Amino acid sequence: xxxxxxxxxxxxxxxxxxxxxxxxxxxxxxxxxxxxxxxxxxxxxxxxxxxxxxxxxxxxxxxxxxxxxxxxxxxxxxxxxxxxxxxxxxxxxxxxxxxxxxxxxxxxxxxxxxxxxxxxxxxxxxxxxxxxxxxxxxxxxxxxxxxxxxxxxxxxxxxxxxxxxxxxxxxxxxxxxxxxxxxxxxxxxxxxxxxxxxxxxxxxxxxxxxxxxxxxxxxxxxxxxxxxxxxxxxxxxxxxxxxxxxxxxxxxxxxxxxxxxx
Amino acid sequence: xxxxxxxxxxxxxxxxxxxxxxxxxxxxxxxxxxxxxxxxxxxxxxxxxxxxxxxxxxxxxxxxxxxxxxxxxxxxxxxxxxxxxxxxxxxxxxxxxxxxxxxxxxxxxxxxxxxxxxxxxxxxxxxxxxxxxxxxxxxxxxxxxxxxxxxxxxxxxxxxxxxxxxxxxxxxxxxxxxxxxxxxxxxxxxxxxxxxxxxxxxxxxxxxxxxxxxxxxxxxxxxxxxxxxxxxxxxxxxxxxxxxxxxxxxxxx
Numbered sequence: 454x455x456x457x458x459x460x461x462x463x464x465x466x467x468x469x470x471x472x473x474x475x476x477x478x479x480x481x482x483x484x485x486x487x488x489x490x491x492x493x494x495x496x497x498x499x500x501x502x503x504x505x506x507x508x509x510x511x512x513x514x515x516x517x518x519x520x521x522x523x524x525x526x527x528x529x530x531x532x533x534x535x536x537x538x539x540x541x542x543x544x545x546x547x548x549x550x551x552x553x554x555x556x557x558x559x560x561x562x563x564x565x566x567x568x569x570x571x572x573x574x575x576x577x578x579x580x581x582x583x584x585x586x587x588x589x590x591x592x593x594x595x596x597x598x599x600x601x602x603x604x605x606x607x608x609x610x611x612x613x614x615x616x617x618x619x620x621x622x623x624x625x626x627x628x629x630x631x632x633x634x635x636x637x638x639x640x641x642x643x644x645x646x647x648x649x650x651x652x653x654x655x656x657x658x659x660x661x662x663x664x665x666x667x668x669x670x671x672x673x674x675x676x677x678x679x680x681x682x683x684x685x686x687x688x689x690x691x692x693x694x695x696x697x698x699x700x701x702x703x704x705x706x707x708x709x710x711x712x713x714x715x
Numbered sequence: 716x717x718x719x720x721x722x723x724x725x726x727x728x729x730x731x732x733x734x735x736x737x738x739x740x741x742x743x744x745x746x747x748x749x750x751x752x753x754x755x756x757x758x759x760x761x762x763x764x765x766x767x768x769x770x771x772x773x774x775x776x777x778x779x780x781x782x783x784x785x786x787x788x789x790x791x792x793x794x795x796x797x798x799x800x801x802x803x804x805x806x807x808x809x810x811x812x813x814x815x816x817x818x819x820x821x822x823x824x825x826x827x828x829x830x831x832x833x834x835x836x837x838x839x840x841x842x843x844x845x846x847x848x849x850x851x852x853x854x855x856x857x858x859x860x861x862x863x864x865x866x867x868x869x870x871x872x873x874x875x876x877x878x879x880x881x882x883x884x885x886x887x888x889x890x891x892x893x894x895x896x897x898x899x900x901x902x903x904x905x906x907x908x909x910x911x912x913x914x915x916x917x918x919x920x921x922x923x924x925x926x927x928x929x930x931x932x933x934x935x936x937x938x939x940x941x942x943x944x945x946x947x948x949x950x951x952x953x954x955x956x957x958x959x960x961x962x963x964x965x966x967x968x
Contacts, residue, residue, distance in 0.1 A: 598797060600793045600795060600797040601797055601799065603769075603772075603774050603791070603793075604791060604793075604797065604810070605814060606774060607772055607773070607774065607789060607791055608810070608811045608814040608815055608862075609814065609815065610814045614813075614814055618799075618810075618813070618814075619799075622799065622801045622802075625801070703801075703842055704800045704801045704802075704842045704843075704844060705800070705801075706844075
């Protein structure tokens with residue numbers, strides 16, 4: 454299958470679904486406050502576009518900041534945990550708690566303790582995103598070839614040389630795998646946090662707009678928000694996938710094919 | 716045999732290894748290696764050949780006995796090529812220099828030289844996955860040679876290669892040895908390979924391993940492929956094979 458065909462296939466499928474939706478809404482005369490037609494949603498995207506994109510920018514800012522923070526802290530924690538078995542046993546269970554506790558249940562406390570709404574959202578999105586990076590990077594750091602490790606020992610390598618030249622390159626593909634999961638989770642975390650924190654006004658993100666529109670039964674606009682968020686999520690994934698491909702293509706098995714298949 | 720002590724590169728005295736689990740991996744072993752000597756170590760699986768090699772390299776501590784190495788500059792070649800997949804061939808070969816913090820320019824020059832020696836000068840910028848198994852093993856040998864070792868330890872390096880590659884690499888290894896005259900301990904399952912390469916063949920018993928015979932190999936270097944069809948060569952291989960078989964039979968009783 455050539456690349457044009459590969460791209461067209463899902464697009465045709467999507468268009469066919471939208472067409473069916475349009476027709477069904479028209480035939481059964483469904484009112485727009487129950488289910489707006491794709492054309493209504495498109496119109497809302499066009500009319501409210503500027504204000505929705507501004508809201509998207511707010512959401513994206515939190516998402517990306519949380520993702521960067523998750524990378525830095527996640528890798529840092531993994532490097533710390535790999536230093537000693539005892540340290541890992543002591544701290545890893547808490548990383549698991551971080552992951553399995555629904556952030557909705559922690560949100561009220563963070564909102565009480567922290568004034569700045571941006572920081573509140575950042576903390577919650579970070580909590581959603583950090584675990585896959587910790588756990589994958591840790592697995593990667595522990596996956597170094599035993600014989601290579603012996604070779605480093607033989608030539609008297611110090612800890613930092615082992616880390617820099619052996620453990621980190623070994624862990625890179627694992628880290629990137631975690632990063633791709635965390636990219637989606639950071640967006641989900643931001644959206645959930647926005648909804649729970651109930652931000653409003655000028656600086657509100659796209660998720661608060663979605664909630665607000667649905668309260669007013671402006672379903673076309675709510676769905677327009679939903680569409681933008683979905684596209685953003687896909688965009689983040691595609692971007693991280695591309696980064697991963699660029700970093701690994703010269704040597705790693707996972708990057709031997711072109712990235713558009715993923 | 717009388718040897719002046721300064722010509723002994725390596726001396727092992729009653730070196731033994733018992734694992735933490737109580738398994739005796741290596742029974743007390745004594746032997747010595749002269750400068751520029753090529754010794755093969757043969758023995759059944761699990762007899763402690765690899766353990767012995769790792770003790771000599773200082774990678775695992777022995778539980779008894781002494782290892783004395785004169786000026787230990789050790790190169791190690793593993794059973795697998797053990798290359799860094801994220802690094803190019805030349806970066807892999809330079810690793811020992813990078814780890815011992817030698818100047819960058821010097822590393823590049825030396826790396827080119829050793830790559831030429833193993834016939835891979837044109838592949839300096841290739842990644843390991845682009846190479847065949849035999850070529851990867853050559854990179855591994857180049858990496859072991861870059862630090863100009865006095866002692867090369869090889870742990871069944873050609874076991875995973877096909878017959879043709881193996882014969883070719885045997886000859887190439889001997890050529891490098893004749894040029895550079897490091898000492899070598901070559902661990903192998905193959906008696907024919909052991910005899911083809913070495914000045915001396917040490918035969919080990921089944922676990923816990925000990926050296927049951929120490930055999931001089933009388934053939935002159937340079938040794939060529941024709942040696943493999945020589946009667947004296949075949950006879951020597953057969954006699955070693957016999958010894959190995961009887962030691963395994965004994966241990967089975």
